[in-house]
Amino acid sequence: MKPFRIRLTLIIMLLLAVLGLAAAFTMAHIYKSSHEQTLEDNMLREIRLLETTFDFQAVGTEGQPANSILDYYTQQAQQIGKLTDSRVTFIELDGTVIGDSETDPRGMNNHSTREEIVAAKQDGVGSAIRYSSTLKENMLYVAAPVNKGDTFNGYIRLSMSLTAVEDGVRSAWTIMGISLLVLFIVAALVSYYVAASLTRPLEHITRVANRISRLDYGARVKLERQDEIGELGKAIDNMADSLEMQLKVIRDNEDLLQSVLANMTGGMVMVDDGGKIALVNRFAEEMLSINSRRMIGRPYHELKQHYELSRLLGEGLRRKERIHDEQTLYNPEPRLIEIDGVPMFEDDDAYRGMLFLIQDVSNIRRLERMRSEFVANVSHELKTPIAAVKGFAETLLSGGVNDEQTARSFLQIIYDESERLNRLIGDILELSKIESKRSPLEFSPIHLQSFFETIREMLNSSAAKKKITMEMNVPEELFMEADEDRLRQIFVNLISNAINYTQDGGMVKLAVHETMSERGEERIVFDVTDTGMGIPRKDLPRIFERFYRVDKARSRSSGGTGLGLSIVKHLVELHHGIVTVESEVHIGSTFTVNLPLLQGDEYDL
Ligand code: ADP
Secondary structure (H helix, E strand, O other), X not given: OOOHHHHHHHHHHHHHHHHHHHXXXXXXXXXXXXXXXXXXHHHHHHHHHHHHHOOOOOOOOOOOOOHHHHHHHHHHHHHHHHHHOOEEEEEEOOOOEEEEOOOOHHHOOOOOOOHHHHHHHHHOOEEXXXXXXXXXXXXXXXXXXXXXXXXXXXXXXXXXXXXXXXXXXXXHHXXXXXXXXXXXXXXHHHHHHXXXXXXXXXXXXXXXXXXXXXXXXXXXXXXXXXXXHHHHHHHHHHHHHHHHHHHHHHHHHHHHHHHHHHHOOOEEEEEEOOOEEEEEOXXXXXXXXXXXXXXXXXXXXXXXXXXXXXXXXXXXXXXXXXXXXXXXXXXXXXXXXXXXXEEEEOOOOOEEEEEEEEEEOHHHHHHHHHHHHHHHHHHHHHHHHHHHHHHHHHHHHOOHHHOHHHHHHHHHHHHHHHHHHHHHXXXXXXXXXXXXXXXXXXXXXXXXXXXXXXXXXXXXXXXXXXXXXXXXXXXXXXXXXXXXXXXXXXXXXXXXXXXXXXXXXXXXXXXXXXXXXXXXXXXXXXXXXXXXXXXXXXXXXXXXXXXXXXOHHHHHHOOOOOOHHHHHHHHHHHOOOEEEEEEEOOOEEEEEEEEEOOOOHHHOO
């Protein structure tokens, strides 16, 4: 495509050329014809002069004129020709030449049919331009009839060379040609400049529009003009503004969607109607251990490592209806996943493919299992004391009351068992309260030495019963922040366990000291050590589980519920601490509780 400015320049040039040439031709023509006219007029005047002043000799009327007459006219013609710088010819009425300044009339043809003679005969004056083969140039012939009665009746013809006129025309052409050329060049430059100034803003607008179409939405025309081109520029700028804004809205939406997809705690896989994977979110990537960048655009059955899953995806795509299934994924450890497939339709009901939501339900199922195990455990734990109460009550009813001593011991058992039942129910309620986080902790400063003093008083009698020495080593001025009732629950549980699982005459020690954690935070470490029977290594990892007991019979005889340590663990964790145990069979155990000195803001989640 030729740029517009070149085309415009060429059109202007063409117009100028046509106009210039037309003007030049017209001028040349006028110049030439006016010169010829003047020449013709002059020649006619000369003929008229000759008519009145020339001394005509009688030519005679019959036949060929005499030689002397021919000589006379020829001589006269030569003389006049020299004077007027022209060719002079005397011609009789019938066309016979009787004298000529250039040629001998005797060798000349009859001139009656010559154009100028024919015209002179008709109109009184005749003229013609012809190429003279004698003189080898263009000649102007002018003839007029002359009637001198008996002496001469015919025509005088003058002819002059047109070379002078033609030379003039030629030099005029040269001057006009040069000026036309100059005009042409100047016009070319001016029109190119004008065209360029007209098209430059258009080219600028085109460039900006191209940048915008190449997604450079920051490009602007910024033309300070009040005309139509300025309006066009403004319109393009407005369009770019609105495009940029729309794009921002689209990008924001996309970012929002992306972050929703990326942060979803569920996997999402979209498969289009052609069976190609169109979208995989981060969760699904992790769960299926695939790379979304590699998988997008690939057929779904390339998820070969999850054969069952890809089979299900295929089924969903085929059926185009909701599907639901649970499968185990090996990745490599087994995970239970729940898959929901939903067909996607566009506004016009066109099928777009399937959206699969993948949830990891391993934890939910595990919790469900734990819950039902818990219920089974609880019922089992409740059944034992109730069965005892029921059994002894039955024995008493069927006559056992009569023997007072037996009756007393049975009633004592019934009392003890109902006590245990009470404790058990209390512990279960406590545990579920802690687990459901129904009652929030109330932190307050606690003076540890006096705090442990009350615990010692509480447990003194049971220790004394077993002749167990209790030793408490608490720094005097140590305070900490905690929920006092819960903290008491922790240590009453740990210390009474230590007393319970230690033989008579043993020792239970509590040591408290401050430390600094790796993160530079002050913490307090409590060690509850006993010289008891210890816990076998294999049981250590499970000891904090609900209802877990190392030795069921012994735990029961000591009145334990099997829930104490799991309550301890929960309460310690609520205080942002950890509890650990070290133990050796027949030597003793140490339970270590590590708690922060202050319950800082960073814990308020
Ligand atoms: P229980 O009510 O039976 O004491 P816990 O949850 O408090 O239940 O303890 C779980 C089990 O851990 C106990 O049954 C006991 O076998 C063992 N255990 C707890 N503390 C000690 C300890 N200081 N020495 C030895 N064994 C202990």
